[in-house]
Amino acid sequence: MERRLIWLALVIGMWGAAILANLISLQVIHHREYAGKARAIQEVVVQIPAPRGTIFDRNGQALAMSVSTQSVHVNPQKVPDIGVASELLALVLHLDRAELEAKMRAACESGRGYLRVKRNITPEEYESLRKMALDWIGIATESQRHYPKGQLAAHVIGGVDFEEKGNAGIEKALENELRGIPGRARMLTDVKRRGIESHEAQEPRTGTAITLTIDERLQFVAEREIAEAVAAHHAASGSVVAMNPYTGDILALASYPTYDPNAPPQPGDDPAARLNHAVSVPFEPGSVFKVITLSAALETTSLNPESPINCNGGKITLYGRTIHDSHAGMGVVPMKTVLARSSNVGAIQVGLKVGQTNMNDYVRRFGFGRRTGISLPAESAGKVRKLQYWGKTSLPSVSMGQEVSVTTLQLAQAACVIANGGSLVKPRLVLKRGNQLQPVEPPVRVLKPDNAITMRQMMEGVVLVGTGSRARLAGYSSGGKTGSAQIFDFATKHYTHTYNGSYMGFAPLTNPSVVVVVTLNGTHGEAGFGGQAAAPVFKVVAGEALRIFDVPKDLPEAEKARTQVARNEDLDDLAIADLGANGPNILEDGDDDDAPPGAAAATAAPVPANAAAGTMVVKGPPGPTVPNFRGKTMRDVLAEAAARGLVILPDGSGIARVQYPAPGTPLHEGDRIRVQFAR
Amino acid sequence: MATMPAFLRKNEAPAAPAPAPETVTRTARPRAARDPFRLRALPHDDIFFHCKRIDNSRLVREADPQARGACWSAIGAACLLLVLLTSAFAPTAMTTLAGYKLEALHSEERRLLEERRVLDLQEAELLSPARLDQLAHENNLVTPSSGQVIHLDKPEGEVAMVK
Numbered sequence: 049m050e051r052r053l054i055w056l057a058l059v060i061g062m063w064g065a066a067i068l069a070n071l072i073s074l075q076v077i078h079h080r081e082y083a084g085k086a087r088a089i090q091e092v093v094v095q096i097p098a099p100r101g102t103i104f105d106r107n108g109q110a111l112a113m114s115v116s117t118q119s120v121h122v123n124p125q126k127v128p129d130i131g132v133a134s135e136l137l138a139l140v141l142h143l144d145r146a147e148l149e150a151k152m153r154a155a156c157e158s159g160r161g162y163l164r165v166k167r168n169i170t171p172e173e174y175e176s177l178r179k180m181a182l183d184w185i186g187i188a189t190e191s192q193r194h195y196p197k198g199q200l201a202a203h204v205i206g207g208v209d210f211e212e213k214g215n216a217g218i219e220k221a222l223e224n225e226l227r228g229i230p231g232r233a234r235m236l237t238d239v240k241r242r243g244i245e246s247h248e249a250q251e252p253r254t255g256t257a258i259t260l261t262i263d264e265r266l267q268f269v270a271e272r273e274i275a276e277a278v279a280a281h282h283a284a285s286g287s288v289v290a291m292n293p294y295t296g297d298i299l300a301l302a303s304y305p306t307y308d309p310n311a312p313p314q315p316g317d318d319p320a321a322r323l324n325h326a327v328s329v330p331f332e333p334g335s336v337f338k339v340i341t342l343s344a345a346l347e348t349t350s351l352n353p354e355s356p357i358n359c360n361g362g363k364i365t366l367y368g369r370t371i372h373d374s375h376a377g378m379g380v381v382p383m384k385t386v387l388a389r390s391s392n393v394g395a396i397q398v399g400l401k402v403g404q405t406n407m408n409d410y411v412r413r414f415g416f417g418r419r420t421g422i423s424l425p426a427e428s429a430g431k432v433r434k435l436q437y438w439g440k441t442s443l444p445s446v447s448m449g450q451e452v453s454v455t456t457l458q459l460a461q462a463a464c465v466i467a468n469g470g471s472l473v474k475p476r477l478v479l480k481r482g483n484q485l486q487p488v489e490p491p492v493r494v495l496k497p498d499n500a501i502t503m504r505q506m507m508e509g510v511v512l513v514g515t516g517s518r519a520r521l522a523g524y525s526s527g528g529k530t531g532s533a534q535i536f537d538f539a540t541k542h543y544t545h546t547y548n549g550s551y552m553g554f555a556p557l558t559n560p561s562v563v564v565v566v567t568l569n570g571t572h573g574e575a576g577f578g579g580q581a582a583a584p585v586f587k588v589v590a591g592e593a594l595r596i597f598d599v600p601k602d603l604p605e606a607e608k609a610r611t612q613v614a615r616n617e618d619l620d621d622l623a624i625a626d627l628g629a630n631g632p633n634i635l636e637d638g639d640d641d642d643a644p645p646g647a648a649a650a651t652a653a654p655v656p657a658n659a660a661a662g663t664m665v666v667k668g669p670p671g672p673t674v675p676n677f678r679g680k681t682m683r684d685v686l687a688e689a690a691a692r693g694l695v696i697l698p699d700g701s702g703i704a705r706v707q708y709p710a711p712g713t714p715l716h717e718g719d720r721i722r723v724q725f726a727r
Numbered sequence: 728m729a730t731m732p733a734f735l736r737k738n739e740a741p742a743a744p745a746p747a748p749e750t751v752t753r754t755a756r757p758r759a760a761r762d763p764f765r766l767r768a769l770p771h772d773d774i775f776f777h778c779k780r781i782d783n784s785r786l787v788r789e790a791d792p793q794a795r796g797a798c799w800s801a802i803g804a805a806c807l808l809l810v811l812l813t814s815a816f817a818p819t820a821m822t823t824l825a826g827y828k829l830e831a832l833h834s835e836e837r838r839l840l841e842e843r844r845v846l847d848l849q850e851a852e853l854l855s856p857a858r859l860d861q862l863a864h865e866n867n868l869v870t871p872s873s874g875q876v877i878h879l880d881k882p883e884g885e886v887a888m889v890k
Contacts, residue, residue, distance in 0.1 A: 097837070099844065110851040115844045196851035235830065243830030244823060268856035523873060595873040705864065 098228035101255030228255035259480035284570030287326035296473035334533025337449030344410035388514030399447025470495030528553025530578035551582035676711035702727035
């Protein structure tokens with residue numbers, strides 16, 4: 049009996065030991081494995097989206113934003129029958145079956161375990177796939193960047209790559225702030241996969257919203273105008289910068305050609321379209337740089353606007369190199385006339401009085417030769433040689449805007465110095481980070497306030513009696529300076545007959561609210577000079593800016609009727625600033641250049657004393673103006689143009705929608721009218 | 728004819744103690760000849776039932792205060808147990824239900840946020856200056872010149888008046 053009991057106890061003991069061993073195996077040795085399996089059954093990991101920060105304009109209009117989308121992928125290694133699978137997916141996702149099958153077979157043969165089938169599926173497609181519940185089909189949630197305004201401010205905003213990482217513009221410059229890091233939550237679910245309880249495993253970090261200083265309305269107008277001007281003057285590219293002269297806020301920054309950031313770059317696309325010409329592409333400024341020369345003269349010499357400057361009849365020979373004023377041929381004129389008529393020789397005379405050291409100093413004080421520090425990648429610093437590398441002819445060259453290269457943005461920054469009373473402000477593109485307003489950096493004094501005001505008055509003369517008459521605004525006073533620089537061909541070491549036509553200006557004169565700089569690169573012929581090509585763009589953009597910002601008019605409306613455009617030869621900025629169209633190349637030929645015929649008569653007459661004081665000067669009877677073709681058929685437009693002897697450049701078909709120049713614009717000899725037709 | 732007590736007694740009969748062997752008196756009787764054609768009796772073949780009417784109207788249950796108290800105690804205990812169980816398990820159940828609701832609301836919140844973003848995107852597309860410009864051209868609308876728009880000073884008046 050006792051023996052039997054011992055046996056029974058042993059069996060029970062072994063049984064208990066087996067249970068204990070199994071318990072230890074389950075709870076201790078394989079705890080993680082079984083806990084993981086349990087979690088896999090009971091828990092699901094939920095992605096908490098953290099979208100990339102939205103980019104707004106200064107009025108809160110969204111320029112770039114991200115939304116979540118679903119994408120479908122398959123595991124080709126798990127697909128039981130590729131033929132059936134491709135047919136099924138093609139049916140649900142509206143894809144080409146044969147193409148999909150080929151892709152899946154290729155992926156399967158190459159041993160890939162992941163093949164993305166379609167991105168951005170519709171809710172209906174998502175539901176259809178979810179109901180199938182096939183283990184080889186996966187649906188992932190991903191974020192997609194959208195630019196709702198299309199091409200608007202494309203160069204400012206930039207774009208993102210396929211991983212939603214910024215690759216240009218603000219998207220790249222502020223990548224760390226804009227990028228959102230999605231979070232994860234572990235959710236306990238029931239048998240029907242309904243969530244019961246969730247714990248945040250990783251907190252999401254939403255991208256910071258960025259508010260730009262750009263005004264989308266002004267940006268649109270700037271882009272539209274520069275595109276029209278580039279097309280009308282057959283230029284290679286163009287750019288516009290509009291700035292608030294006091295805070296440095298960039299109100300518009302347009303560059304042409306442009307692109308749509310919603311469309312990914314394709315092979316064969318023109319890379320120039322993605323270049324931000326206003327910030328990244330420096331050029332020789334030409335006559336607009338005379339503003340810097342005269343400002344330096346006011347600061348460092350005893351010259352004033354009425355100081356006589358000897359323009360030597362329009363030519364000067366320095367160190368064996370002759371530089372001339374083409375047809376201008378002015379004698380002794382006040383310094384303000386040098387600026388108004390853009391005398392090359394006059395600017396050199398002024399520059400010689402300033403001296404090399406002072407000129408170099410003021411060029412740098414105005415911000416040239418270094419980056420402005422705007423929040424955009426790939427900004428060019430331009431080129432200003434160090435003083436020790438200046439040659440004998442450097443001072444005359446720099447005085448009239450050669451031997452230096454600048455960006456449109458740098459020109460705008462320099463124009464702000466004149467407009468705001470003499471302080472250099474840093475261009476600002478970011479107004480707010482999240483809800484935090486960005487502080488304005490303290491400006492640096494460059495000019496004495498009275499000298500800045502004097503410069504403003506002299507620049508008004510450019511608009512009233514000089515080369516910038518096409519920039520004159522209705523109801524507002526303004527100041528500006530034209531520039532037409534021949535483009536240097538490094539291959540042939542010659543200046544070519546293609547030009548950089550530019551205009552920098554501000555309005556109103558007494559308390560400027562906006563500075564606008566326009567540059568057209570690679571224009572051809574006289575119509576491509578700054579006064580003819582760039583000044584009208586300034587007029588429209590500055591006028592729109594003043595309207596948008598509700599700036600009160602400072603001239604009576606009656607002045608509008610008296611507005612008179614100067615004669616064509618007065619707008620011939622190149623003829624005054626650089627060489628004539630048929631003149632010898634200054635780098636090639638250092639001998640005396642003959643002044644073009646008729647030059648002496650053109651500007652020898654002194655400027656009326658009341659001109660600089662703001663009185664409009666009417667020059668002769670008004671000429672013919674551009675008729676209004678809008679709303680007419682192509683047949684009617686061509687008939688009317690033929691009757692008037694006008695040259696039309698039609699584009700498209702249907703009804704005339706847009707025309708350039710605008711109706712009512714004074715017509716000049718050789719002008720061609722571009723008319724855009726659309727149905 | 729047998730009555731139920733008799734039947735029960737009959738069935739219980741084998742359980743009665745057997746008489747002592749010495750007291751059993753066997754009478755030697757000659758065994759009757761078995762009728763070969765007679766069927767063997769089935770068990771309880773001789774039992775017949777009939778209904779006996781019993782009048783219980785005069786029977787009265789005797790008052791038992793202890794049983795009543797016990798009954799009420801049992802009812803009270805059951806209620807108490809129910810309350811205790813309810814209070815013990817209700818929070819868990821409510822938490823679970825609230826969890827379901829919370830998770831449903833979380834996912835709804837995420838869905839609505841996404842929907843709002845999509846709507847914001849559509850709004851931004853519709854307010855694109857290029858589109859507005861095109862619409863303005865189609866409807867022969869022109870931009871008011873500077874100073875033509877007068878904003879009313881009254882704080883409640885957000886309406887712009889065109890001259």
